[in-house]
Amino acid sequence: MTKVVCPGSFDPVTNGHVDIVERAARLFDEVVVAVGVNESKKRLFSLQERIDMLRRATEHLPNVSVASFQGLLVDFCAEHGIAAIAKGLRAVSDFDYELQMAQMNGNLTDVDTLFIPTSPEYSFLASSLVKEVARGGGDVSGLVPDFVLEQMKDAFTR
Template structure:
C-alpha cells in the first residue's frame, strides 16, 4: 500500500483570503493530508500575530478533516523533510506568480526532491490578495466575499472598522 500523500500550502496568510481557502479546499480533495503552514518571519510585522493567524486558519478549515495547521521558521524544504511532506501546493493568480514561483520550485526539487504542484486560482478569486484586502478595509470597504466571515470580523476589529 502506498504512503499517504502529504503536502503543504505555505504562506503568510495575513489574513487568509477566500483565494487561499479555495486552494486549500481543492488540495484537500487531491491529497491525503494538507498542512497549511504559516511562515514565521520575525523581520516582518504582520497585522495578525502568528497564533491568531493559526487560530483563524484552523477555524475556517475546520470542515476539512484532512487539513492541519502549523507554522515554521527557515526553509520550507527543511520543514517538508522534517515532517515527511513530499509536495508543496501553490496557488497561481497570474503569469507573474508563475514567473516568481517556478525558480523556487526548481530549487526545492534540486535541494530535496520535494515536488511543487501549481493550482490555478478560481477565476472569480484571481484578483484577491491579503494586502489588497487590508487596503480596502482600511479605506472603509466591506471585505465580504473576499475573506471568510470569521476573518472579516477580526479584520474589521483589527483595523477599527
C-alpha cells in the first residue's frame, strides 16, 4: 500500500489545496493531509479549525485522512509509515524552495518528494493572499470551499 503525505498550514484550505489532494488521492492508495503546528506563527484559524475544515473539504475522498504534526515532517512520515511527500507547485519560485526542502528531507531520510504542478486556474492562489483579499472586503468565493468562505467571514468579525 502506497502512502503519501500532503503537508501544509492550510490557513485556510483553498480550492488549490483540495485540487492537489484530489489528484494525489487518484495516484496513491492513501493520502494523509498533515497540518503543521507552528506556535510562533499567528494564524487566522486554530489548529482544530483547520483540521475540521480539511476533513470537511476532503470528506468525498475515502482514501484521505487528516492529521497534525509538530517538528520535522520526515519524523511524522517515519512514525506513520509514509514513503513520500506530495507538494503542489505554483511557480518556479515555489520550485526553488521546495527543491531545497526535498533535498534536505532526502538527506535526512529515505522519504521522496513528488511535485504536482498546480492546475492553471489555481496557479496564483495562496492562503495568505486569500486572507489579505478577504480581510480587505474582496470577493474570494470560488477560491475556497463555500463553508470556508463563511468561516472566514465569521473570523474577520470576531
